[in-house]
Amino acid sequence: MIRLRLALLGLFAYLFSLVSATALTYKLIANEKACFFTQVDQPGAKIAFYFAVQSGGSFDVDYTVTGPNGKTIMENSKERQLDSVFTAKEAGEYRFCFNNEMSTFAEKLVDFEIAVENESPSALLPSKQGTSPEQTSALEESIMKVSRDLSTINRNQKYFRTRENRNFSTVKSTESRIFNFSVVESGLMVCMAGLQVFIVRFFFQGARKDFENLRTGIGSAVTDQLTTLCFASVP
Numbered sequence: 554m555i556r557l558r559l560a561l562l563g564l565f566a567y568l569f570s571l572v573s574a575t576a577l578t579y580k581l582i583a584n585e586k587a588c589f590f591t592q593v594d595q596p597g598a599k600i601a602f603y604f605a606v607q608s609g610g611s612f613d614v615d616y617t618v619t620g621p622n623g624k625t626i627m628e629n630s631k632e633r634q635l636d637s638v639f640t641a642k643e644a645g646e647y648r649f650c651f652n653n654e655m656s657t658f659a660e661k662l663v664d665f666e667i668a669v670e671n672e673s674p675s676a677l678l679p680s681k682q683g684t685s686p687e688q689t690s691a692l693e694e695s696i697m698k699v700s701r702d703l704s705t706i707n708r709n710q711k712y713f714r715t716r717e718n719r720n721f722s723t724v725k726s727t728e729s730r731i732f733n734f735s736v737v738e739s740g741l742m743v744c745m746a747g748l749q750v751f752i753v754r755f756f757f758q759g760a761r762k763d764f765e766n767l768r769t770g771i772g773s774a775v776t777d778q779l780t781t782l783c784f785a786s787v788p
Contacts, residue, residue, distance in 0.1 A: 576666040578607075581614065581653040583660060588650040591667050593621075593641045600641055601668040602627075602649060603708075605634040605715040608722050610659030615652035621645025631655075634715060636708065641669075664711070 581587055593600065606612045613631040620626050621643055629635075641647065653661050 576664075578662065578664050579651070581609075581651055581661040581663055583656045583658050584654050586650060586652045586654060588648050589665075589667065591647050591649070591669055593644050593647060593669055596641060596643050598641045599638055599670040600647065601636075601638045601666070601670070603636045603711065604651070604663055604665035605711060607662040607664055607715060607718040609661035610656050612661075612719055612722075614661050614663060615655065617648075617650045617652070619648040619650070621647065634712075664715070 577589070579587060591600070602618060604614075604616065606614050611631075612633050614633075615630040616628065616632060616635065617625060618627040618639075620641075622645075626639060626647075627637065649665070649667060651661075651663055651665075653659075
């Protein structure tokens with residue numbers, strides 16, 4: 554039993570040593586171009602490249618993958634997320650660049666992972682005596698299945714994390730817009746109330762002034778009539 558456990562641990566360590574991976578989170582400021590590099594020791598290695606824009610702007614970024622000879626392998630603009638695997642045709646240094654020069658103010662938070670699998674794990678697994686290289690034991694098959702399942706779970710977790718961050722950013726943006734709209738609406742209501750009070754006061758002041766003028770005019774007319782009658786009655 555102890556030997557089986559040791560063999561299992563050794564096989565796991567052997568499989569994981571075949572893959573070198575780098576996972577980072579990088580804040581890409583406005584008008585910035587950032588590049589990251591990985592070394593491939595031999596041709597035919599599998600290179601897995603994953604990235605997702607977690608926040609900032611429209612959740613998109615330009616990217617370019619360049620080989621050791623300076624030839625562009627992959628490139629695209631305004632990409633939100635990428636999960637790709639390609640085969641390295643030659644050994645050397647591969648460059649992975651993110652470009653945010655299209656944004657004037659927005660910063661982008663980018664999660665990315667670069668993994669290099671130098672050789673096929675199934676091809677390098679030690680085989681039992683009396684079996685062909687194509688045959689593997691049940692334990693080896695189980696380990697390979699666990700490895701594939703873990704890779705699938707990891708990929709799904711990255712996807713759901715990206716969706717969560719984007720939805721949270723959308724909720725924050727909507728909340729900010731609702732708050733700003735409420736403030737503007739409240740200000741307009743206060744202004745309308747003040748304008749109504751001013752209009753009502755203006756109408757009442759105008760009516761009162763007209764009434765005072767009318768009363769003054771009537772009083773003057775009556776006084777003039779009385780004065781005329783008094784002078785007319787005197788012989």
